[in-house]
Amino acid sequence: DILERPEGLELGGDLREVTIMMSDIRGFTTMSEHLAPAQVVTMLNRYLGAMTDIIMASNGTIDEFIGDAILAVFGAPQHRDDDADRAVRCALAMQAAMADVNRQNAAEGLPELAMGIALNTGTVIAGNIGSERRSKYGFVGHPMNVTSRIEDHCLGGEILISDSTRQQLRGDYTLTNQRDLNVRGIDQSVTTYTIRGRADD
Amino acid sequence: DILERPEGLELGGDLREVTIMMSDIRGFTTMSEHLAPAQVVTMLNRYLGAMTDIIMASNGTIDEFIGDAILAVFGAPQHRDDDADRAVRCALAMQAAMADVNRQNAAEGLPELAMGIALNTGTVIAGNIGSERRSKYGFVGHPMNVTSRIEDHCLGGEILISDSTRQQLRGDYTLTNQRDLNVRGIDQSVTTYTIRGRADD
Known part of the structure; x- marks a missing residue:
């Protein structure tokens, strides 16, 4: 009964407009080669745990952890009008939370992590x-x-958003560094911006 | 008690020598744009279902489905001396099974799928x-x-193995098309071979 499934989840597959988030730690694999396996997993899980909490609090849907990468979407199974804004605010909160992750890492002699988010x-x-x-x-x-x-082009600490995300935003944010990226498998280049924060911060 | 955990699964993280498999459907995303969402999911799940059965029968561990890609490993949590051979035989069986997947697709007017495996x-x-x-x-x-x-370089129907996999093989297989691939993030190039089948076939 469709009334009992207000989110409209179609098991067979349907089209959804979503804002997709991909984050990863720059150079994590190379860094991991200089540490004990248990240290790597501790460091990885501290980061993934902190980010998972923020994504879930932002009503994001985590699709996958792929090594040190997180793939999440905003807008499925449930569409909300502020999906893109929540994704951006979530990304800003994730970058801010890295300071605490890195304080804990430093206290254990572990290296500093720098995350990129697309x-x-x-x-x-x-x-x-x-x-x-x-x-x-x-x-x-x-x-x-x-x-x-897009994630391949992120620097540590950076949030890159595509123009298609920018067009959906209702809030005001500080955008810099407009670039056109060539993307394999896509005819047109993809315009991206670095997002620095909310404009009223 | 370690005796009660014969597979030696360390929750904290440990080093394992594994043979990694990644498969995907060449051009799947572009193909999916010309089909109804339900057709895409039907086609994807038919392929994933057939391949999952073969990987599990080969004692492979499926790590993830990532869109139309499958990531699996042979050798963890449980090491077996024939991990690389089982991975190769699994890949050959997977390619052979695509004929049946495509017969079912053709019967429903769906396009032919071609899989690459690394x-x-x-x-x-x-x-x-x-x-x-x-x-x-x-x-x-x-x-x-x-x-x-390596998977990025696979053609449809092809199985590419790295030299590190080749060195672990105990059985005889027909290898062709030796190539050196430049891989981002790795200093040395990676030597790969196309595997055609078992030498006694």
Whole structure:
């Protein structure tokens, strides 16, 4: 009964406009080669734990942890009019939280982590992806791939948003460093901006 | 008690030599733009279901579905002396099974899928990755990233194995098309081969 499923989750797959977030730690793999495995997992889980809490508090849907990367979306299964704004505020809160993550790392003699975050908005296919033996609510579409390519260009501490995300924003934010990125598999270049914070901060 | 945990799974993270498999469908995202969302999910899940069955029957550990990509490892949590051979035989069986997947797709007017598979062997950190709210048995290390880069070079229907996988093989296989790939983040190039089948086939 559709009234009993207000979020409109279609198991068979449907189109959703979402703001996609991908974050990772710059140079994490190389850094991990100089540490004991237990230290690497401790450091990784401290970061993932802190970021998971913030993403969930922002009503983001975590799709995956892929090594040190986090893939999340805002807008599925449930659409909200402020999906892009919540994604941006979530990214700003995540960057701010890295100071505390790094204080804990420093206290244990662990290296400082610097995270990049990419945000991109577009229409994707959302659905239960997988097999009878293993499935998950997941996403397919060019906007997913584009987000990953934008993430490749992020510096440590940076949040890069695509122009498609910028167009959805209702709040005022400080944007700098407009760039056009060439993305494999996409004919047109993708315009991105570095987001510094809310304009009233 | 270690005797009660014969697989030696260390929750805190430990080093494992594994053969990593990454498969995906060439051009899947572009193809999906010309189909209804439900058709895309049907087609994706048919492929993922068939491949999951084969990977599980080969004692592979599925790490993730990432869109149309499958990430799996052979050798963790449980090491077996034939990890690389099982990975290669699994990949050959997966390619063979695509004929049946495509027969089913054709019967429904869906396009033909062509899968690429990359295999690479190396030492990674394995452990429970994530947070208290969400965690999984996952893997970190350069060999994971290298596998993804090798996969970028796969043609449809092809299985590319790195030289590190080749060196672990006990069986005889037909290898062709030796190449040296430049991989971002790795100083040395990675030598790969196309694997055609078992030498006695």
